[in-house]
Amino acid sequence: MAKTIDLVAAFDASPNPYMLLDRDLRFAGMNQAYLDVTQRTREELIGAHVMDVFGAAADGPGREDSQRLEASFRKVLGSGQSDHLALLHYPIRTTGAHGQAVFEERYWSCTHTPIKNDQGEVTHILQHTSDVTDLIRARPTQDGSGNALDEMLGGGVFRRALKVEADNQRLEAERRQLSDVLLNAPGFVAVLSGPDHVVQFCNEACYRLVNHRDILGSTVKEALPELGEQGHLDFLNDVYETGEPVMGRQRAFSLQHSPDGPAANRYIDFAYQPIRDENARVIGVFVQGHDVTDVVMAAERQKLMIDELNHRVKNTLATVQSIAMQTARTHQDPRSFAEAFEARLMALSHTHDLLTKSHWEGADLRAVLEHETLAHGVGRLSLNGPHIALSPARALSLGMIFHELATNAAKYGALAHGDGRVSVDWRVIPHASPQLEIIWSEKVGRPVKKPERRGFGTRLIERNVRHDLRGAVDMSYTEDGLSARFTLPLETEA
Known part of the structure; x- marks a missing residue:
């Protein structure tokens, strides 16, 4: 005390x-x-x-x-x-x-x-x-009078003090400007000190990158232990020991967003550069860079879209080629060939339009049926069944099948007569491997004669069901008209 x-x-x-x-x-x-x-x-x-x-x-x-x-x-x-x-x-x-x-x-x-x-x-x-x-x-007067002692004690000290003060103010202003630039820089910036890489400075972009962890004053190994496991700590050590910068472009970083949570993958452009003192000795590392994850992911999505587009174009061209060849076999007259070929291309186009509206994520079974039968009058077709999501490939195949059935009905079946009707019913059969059952049923209202030969439409339907849809079809003619029963494996994901 x-x-x-x-x-x-x-x-x-x-x-x-x-x-x-x-x-x-x-x-x-x-x-x-x-x-x-x-x-x-x-x-x-x-x-x-x-x-x-x-x-x-x-x-x-x-x-x-x-x-x-x-x-x-x-x-x-x-x-x-x-x-x-x-x-x-x-x-x-x-x-x-x-x-x-x-x-x-x-x-x-x-x-x-x-x-x-x-x-x-x-x-x-x-x-x-x-x-x-x-x-x-005591500094000398403006006319220059005064002795050496006056100059030493007065003017010289005065001028040196003013110069030191001016230099201090200029350096402080420059320091503030530099600090503001680094703090507000769009890319991340950090200053690491000493061989242990103690974080002395970190701007807002840097804090966002590490999920606002309290890293200031800690070593990189303590604050971001996951980086050491990925080799980035070795890069920092190399810069400090050799004085040579290290650059990286679109390098993968796995950053922990919480102590117990999953790591998030980020792609980063970075530069690690040495910081030297007045004797050219390395005393720290200056870290700067940009998070380019969005750019990398956009490029990957673009590549995926191009690959998918190429795949779809090849499949579509193969389908068009098949339609052309099969139509030509059953139509010797160029005019009838052109009409049938154009109708089938339009059916394919209609399903493409439907899929485009959903960004090719799929289509609903009812929507595909409505698209392919709309031209024949909504009052003459009855569509009954639950919501069934179709993949793009399955939507295209069923679209062609329903087009052939509707075209056949309009030429020879129920839709060729004013009092004819078509009903389409579908359901899911809950087996161990669930099945989708679709029944196309025509009621002509008068006796129907079974065709003497199998046409292209029938062959296209059977081929699509067996090869593209991996299902089975049973087509038969009764006194009321055509009846077609399709059994397909139910898709678990559209």
Whole structure:
């Protein structure tokens, strides 16, 4: 306890002015020398904001000097390091001969030192000021008169102090500008210090990349352990040991988004570059780059789409070729061939249009039926069954089948007569391997004669069912007309 009293007494007895500010820049203490030089009382200052007491004033401190003083305080709070103002022009309020308040010209050299707690947090700022007014007044006059001592003690010191202060302000401005650029850079930026790669700086893009983990002040190995398992820590070690940069383009990174959650794969363009001191010795690594995952994924999707397009075009051309060859075998007359061939191409086109609307993700069975039978009148067809999702390949095959059935019905069957009707019913048969059953049933209203030969339409239907749909079909003629029963394995995914 006696030691504490001695320290307080020494602080108050010092002939040099000292004062103490808290984090809100309010006076927390000062010694007697400070009260004497500022002509203030302790009661007047304790708890008051320093800039409320010593801010800019008419005939007093200028706005620029006041801003420099406050900026120095803020810098200490932000950096945790001491700051110096080599020369500060700051008039002091005094009492004139008639009791009025006047300002006396003063020049100061200021040192602002952070006071920290056990956790290293800045809790207070200690200001030590030296009154250099007499030294400044001793500088040579403008006409150049004065001796060497005057120059040494006055003008030379004055000019050097101004130059140091100007350089400090310029460097601080440049530092702030650089910091702002790095903080707001669209790509990620980090500064790693020492052989252990301690994270000293990380901008917002970097925090987003690592899912806002608290990495500042930690080593890369501690903060991002998954990178070591992927070899990226070896890259950093190589840069630090050899002084040679390492570049990567669209390299895969697996980053953990939570301690227990799955890792997320990201593709990144990066550059690891050495940071050197004034002796050209490597003291850290500068990390910069961009997350290009969206670009890589877009390129992969584009390649997949092109491959899929090539596949579909080849399949479509093969289908068209088959339709042309089979139609030509059953139509010797060019005109009848053209009509039948065009009708079948239109059926294929209709199903393509239907699939395009769903971005080729598939189609509903009812929609395919409606598309292929719409031209024959909605009132003459009855469609009954649940929602069944079809893959693009199955939709194309069933579209061709329904087109052939509808065309046959319009030429020879139920739709060729005004009182004929067609019903299409479908259901799912719940076996161990579920089956899709479709029944096409025509009611002509008069006796129907079974065709004497099998045409192309019948062969196309049977081939599509067996080869493309891996199913079975039973086509028969009754007194009412054609009846076709299709049994297909049910697709589990459309």
